[in-house]
Amino acid sequence: MTTPASTASPRLEMQSISKRFGATVALDGVSLQVSPGEVLALVGENGAGKSTLMKILSGAHQPDAGRMRIDGNPFSPAHPLDARRAGVAMIYQELSLAPHLTVEENILLGMEPSSLGWIRGSEVRAKAAEALQYFAHAGIRPDQKVGRLTVAAQQLVEIARALAVGCRILVLDEPTSSLTRPDAQRLFELIQQLKQKGLAIVYISHFLEEVKEVSDRITVLRDGQSVGEGLTRELSVNRIIALMVGREVKDLYPRSARVPGDTLLEIDRLAGLEKPVSASLILRRGEVLGIAGLMGAGRTELLRCIFGLDAVRRGHIKVGAYLGPASPVRRWRQGLGMLSEDRKQEGLALSLSVADNVTLSKLEGFGPAGLVFPRQQAAATQGWIDRLGIRCRGPEQSVGALSGGNQQKVALARLLQHDVDVLLLDEPTRGIDVAAKAAIYQIIDELASGARGQKPKAILVVSSYLPELMGICDRLCVMCRGQLRASHQVQEVSEHSLMLEATGQEG
Amino acid sequence: MDIRSIKSFLVKSLVSDSVKLVLALLAVFFLFVVAVGAQKGLAARAENQKVLAELNQAGAPAAKPAGDNRLQDPWREGWDGAMRFLSGRNLETIARQTTIVGLAALGMTLVIIAGGIDLSVGSAVALATIVIAWFLGRMPSPSIAAILAVATCALFGLLSGLAITRLRVVPFIVTLGMMLLVRGAAKGLSHEQKIDAPETWLNGLLASLLPEQRWMLVPVGVWVLIAMAMVTALVLRYTKLGRHAFALGSNEQTARLCGVAVDRVKLGIYTLCGAFAGLAGVMQFSRLTVGDPTVANGLELDVIAAVVIGGGSLSGGEGSVLGSLAGALIMTVIRSGCSQMGMPNWVQEIITGIIIIAAVALDRRRHRRAAE
Numbered sequence: 095m096t097t098p099a100s101t102a103s104p105r106l107e108m109q110s111i112s113k114r115f116g117a118t119v120a121l122d123g124v125s126l127q128v129s130p131g132e133v134l135a136l137v138g139e140n141g142a143g144k145s146t147l148m149k150i151l152s153g154a155h156q157p158d159a160g161r162m163r164i165d166g167n168p169f170s171p172a173h174p175l176d177a178r179r180a181g182v183a184m185i186y187q188e189l190s191l192a193p194h195l196t197v198e199e200n201i202l203l204g205m206e207p208s209s210l211g212w213i214r215g216s217e218v219r220a221k222a223a224e225a226l227q228y229f230a231h232a233g234i235r236p237d238q239k240v241g242r243l244t245v246a247a248q249q250l251v252e253i254a255r256a257l258a259v260g261c262r263i264l265v266l267d268e269p270t271s272s273l274t275r276p277d278a279q280r281l282f283e284l285i286q287q288l289k290q291k292g293l294a295i296v297y298i299s300h301f302l303e304e305v306k307e308v309s310d311r312i313t314v315l316r317d318g319q320s321v322g323e324g325l326t327r328e329l330s331v332n333r334i335i336a337l338m339v340g341r342e343v344k345d346l347y348p349r350s351a352r353v354p355g356d357t358l359l360e361i362d363r364l365a366g367l368e369k370p371v372s373a374s375l376i377l378r379r380g381e382v383l384g385i386a387g388l389m390g391a392g393r394t395e396l397l398r399c400i401f402g403l404d405a406v407r408r409g410h411i412k413v414g415a416y417l418g419p420a421s422p423v424r425r426w427r428q429g430l431g432m433l434s435e436d437r438k439q440e441g442l443a444l445s446l447s448v449a450d451n452v453t454l455s456k457l458e459g460f461g462p463a464g465l466v467f468p469r470q471q472a473a474a475t476q477g478w479i480d481r482l483g484i485r486c487r488g489p490e491q492s493v494g495a496l497s498g499g500n501q502q503k504v505a506l507a508r509l510l511q512h513d514v515d516v517l518l519l520d521e522p523t524r525g526i527d528v529a530a531k532a533a534i535y536q537i538i539d540e541l542a543s544g545a546r547g548q549k550p551k552a553i554l555v556v557s558s559y560l561p562e563l564m565g566i567c568d569r570l571c572v573m574c575r576g577q578l579r580a581s582h583q584v585q586e587v588s589e590h591s592l593m594l595e596a597t598g599q600e601g
Numbered sequence: 602m603d604i605r606s607i608k609s610f611l612v613k614s615l616v617s618d619s620v621k622l623v624l625a626l627l628a629v630f631f632l633f634v635v636a637v638g639a640q641k642g643l644a645a646r647a648e649n650q651k652v653l654a655e656l657n658q659a660g661a662p663a664a665k666p667a668g669d670n671r672l673q674d675p676w677r678e679g680w681d682g683a684m685r686f687l688s689g690r691n692l693e694t695i696a697r698q699t700t701i702v703g704l705a706a707l708g709m710t711l712v713i714i715a716g717g718i719d720l721s722v723g724s725a726v727a728l729a730t731i732v733i734a735w736f737l738g739r740m741p742s743p744s745i746a747a748i749l750a751v752a753t754c755a756l757f758g759l760l761s762g763l764a765i766t767r768l769r770v771v772p773f774i775v776t777l778g779m780m781l782l783v784r785g786a787a788k789g790l791s792h793e794q795k796i797d798a799p800e801t802w803l804n805g806l807l808a809s810l811l812p813e814q815r816w817m818l819v820p821v822g823v824w825v826l827i828a829m830a831m832v833t834a835l836v837l838r839y840t841k842l843g844r845h846a847f848a849l850g851s852n853e854q855t856a857r858l859c860g861v862a863v864d865r866v867k868l869g870i871y872t873l874c875g876a877f878a879g880l881a882g883v884m885q886f887s888r889l890t891v892g893d894p895t896v897a898n899g900l901e902l903d904v905i906a907a908v909v910i911g912g913g914s915l916s917g918g919e920g921s922v923l924g925s926l927a928g929a930l931i932m933t934v935i936r937s938g939c940s941q942m943g944m945p946n947w948v949q950e951i952i953t954g955i956i957i958i959a960a961v962a963l964d965r966r967r968h969r970r971a972a973e
Binding site for chain 1: 839840841842844845847848850851852854855856857858859860861918919
């Protein structure tokens with residue numbers, strides 16, 4: 095792997111970029127630079143600010159402070175098209191192609207050579223062929239519909255499109271997360287070719303072994319700051335992880351005495367249609383089990399399979415005394431509830447009231463003969479508003495008007511109102527402020543330890559935030575590429591060892 | 602060219618969607634030829650039996666009453682019925698009846714490919730007939746009247762486009778409003794009455810051909826449809842507008858990212874759809890010979906059905922001119938066949954409904970299989 099001369103003037107410079115969203119500081123004075131013919135890897139935990147930084151580069155967000163230069167010229171894109179014209183191309187995890195158009199139509203979309211509106215067909219083919227010359231081995235035919243190609247091939251088409259618009263800076267955001275190993279290898283070879291062509295490449299990945307393989311330099315982000323930078327060959331994987339994690343767990347996590355009881359949830363070699371590949375676990379009453387892992391590892395899919403939202407390919411699920419997969423309706427009846435990671439789209443009906451949202455899963459018992467009396471709904475909801483400290487004008491207020499933290503409490507109140515025994519919590523504290531997080535940790539602890547004279551519950555938590563999992567769970571397991579590994583007692587693991595396991599460095 | 606490449610070419614063209622649709626059209630047509638024939642034959646046989654029974658009751662001799670002129674030959678009747686359905690005259694009628702829906706479907710194809718919908722085409726057709734009749738009553742210049750009608754409808758299409766792009770209201774709602782608005786405008790302009798118009802060559806556009814015009818095969822209006830269809834197909838295939846329409850319907854965000862002038866494309870497409878509706882209105886006027894503000898009520902649904910039967914996807918990105926025309930023809934053939942078989946109107950409607958659902962269901966299944 096060649097290292098570019100340090101004297102080469104940088105292709106891209108980002109200097110002291112800062113960005114806040116409301117009260118949250120997403121980026122706090124981040125700087126980085128990439129030279130032509132260099133691959134810079136950008137690493138950091140989820141939420142460290144990588145995507146915000148790249149959105150600023152691509153013109154989707156504007157920075158509050160800081161400046162950018164491309165080849166020495168000031169660069170401040172007002173919108174993505176601006177950045178694209180300046181030669182910045184982004185390849186996201188979700189590809190942005192028009193599936194109904196052919197490969198060559200996609201490559202030249204928006205810049206078709208034409209006279210008086212009529213497309214010059216031969217020129218289109220020539221230009222597309224030129225853009226595709228690096229991809230000859232991929233077996234992509236220019237007249238194929240993009241929707242019929244494999245994900246790997248689509249990704250190549252997208253890179254070809256970036257080259258066709260004359261891109262100088264190529265950003266690859268988790269490009270291998272949906273690729274097979276041989277496809278990923280081919281992508282790495284392509285990256286080497288593009289380097290030789292003089293492109294500056296920013297490579298974002300969770301998989302540190304890939305980062306070691308493809309990059310020349312590494313910049314580590316944590317909590318919106320760049321905390322480390324160096325040549326790839328001089329940084330060990332352990333050093334990178336230490337830079338990524340580097341923070342102590344505060345005493346944010348209450349932990350009462352918990353007594354594990356009877357087994358409430360048991361799954362054995364469970365496989366979904368794509369993910370999970372294989373997952374086995376046992377969850378007892380009075381226990382909090384955490385699942386760590388990277389985005390896309392299949393943790394959400396595991397919960398969805400258990401809850402009956404996704405299809406189960408094989409394996410066993412046993413909820414209490416009930417064996418086998420079941421629909422969400424039956425899962426609720428069996429005493430199992432799920433909190434969705436996507437509060438806005440899936441978890442809550444934002445235009446409905448707090449009371450409607452809390453009682454949505456079980457509208458029985460609010461009046462005689464199956465009738466639902468709003469007053470009784472409101473009365474039941476008021477109890478949860480008081481107990482969880484939901485800040486709202488009352489049960490009638492619509493949930494969309496509440497803050498993220500209060501919305502999350504409403505979603506949690508639904509599980510409590512239904513009085514389920516097993517709670518599946520997917521990213522229960524995503525996007526909410528610290529105070530609300532603390533309140534939710536408190537609730538989880540009370541549920542697991544059986545405070546207030548109630549029976550303890552069994553809780554399964556998925557989170558991408560390791561300190562949180564270490565703080566609230568009794569046991570932890572790691573999911574990596576669809577495989578759920580064996581669980582560890584929380585005392586036996588460190589963030590470091592979990593990160594190693596999650597990035598596939600161990601085992 | 603060796604055998605294998607010929608075979609692969611044949612297989613490919615058989616798999617091609619438009620060819621499949623045309624084959625489906627022929628199949629539907631053939632089905633109706635057979636059905637009409639069978640129905641006529643069976644009816645003749647039933648009639649014969651009734652006659653025989655009557656004769657028996659009347660105490661006529663048991664010998665074969667071959668001489669009775671009320672008896673028909675069922676085979677002959679059936680054959681004649683089938684041939685009548687296949688006759689040039691009937692084919693011409695089918696073509697004429699398809700023209701109005703077909704012209705409007707051209708514009709609708711563009712809109713649906715771009716992921717939109719236009720519910721105002723029925724109203725636009727009515728408005729066009731009124732504009733023509735109103736103008737002819739003042740100035741006897743049919744070509745200016747026709748151009749004015751098309752321009753008026755295009756203007757309303759442009760208005761729809763402006764509302765969709767500037768006010769950011771979804772096309773369904775905008776064109777639903779436009780449907781009422783344009784219908785109201787037509788009624789207002791005509792004082793809610795039919796407007797009589799002097800006879801001009803416009804009336805001949807869709808009239809049945811006179812014997813000395815036989816060389817034209819079909820009336821001028823049908824030729825207009827064919828020419829317009831070819832132009833639209835070329836625009837879809839070979840112009841930026843067409844390419845961008847597909848891109849828009851396929852993935853609007855991507856189109857925007859790639860620098861496609863999304864709003865301008867939408868404006869163009871809705872304007873064109875309005876213009877095609879206006880042209881359909883000219884044909885409607887030719888058939889009515891008067892301006893009628895209540896005509897073409899619900900036509901937009903026929904038009905959408907034609908596009909959808911022809912492989913257009915309401916979520917955008919798919920559709921073709923040939924498909925939409927085949928869709929329009931399939932509906933006309935069903936109508937014509939049913940009425941020749943003496944079926945009541947409601948049967949035709951049920952059959953059309955089933956065809957629409959079945960066409961889309963088949964299409965979805967094909968898609969799923971292609972995805973696997």
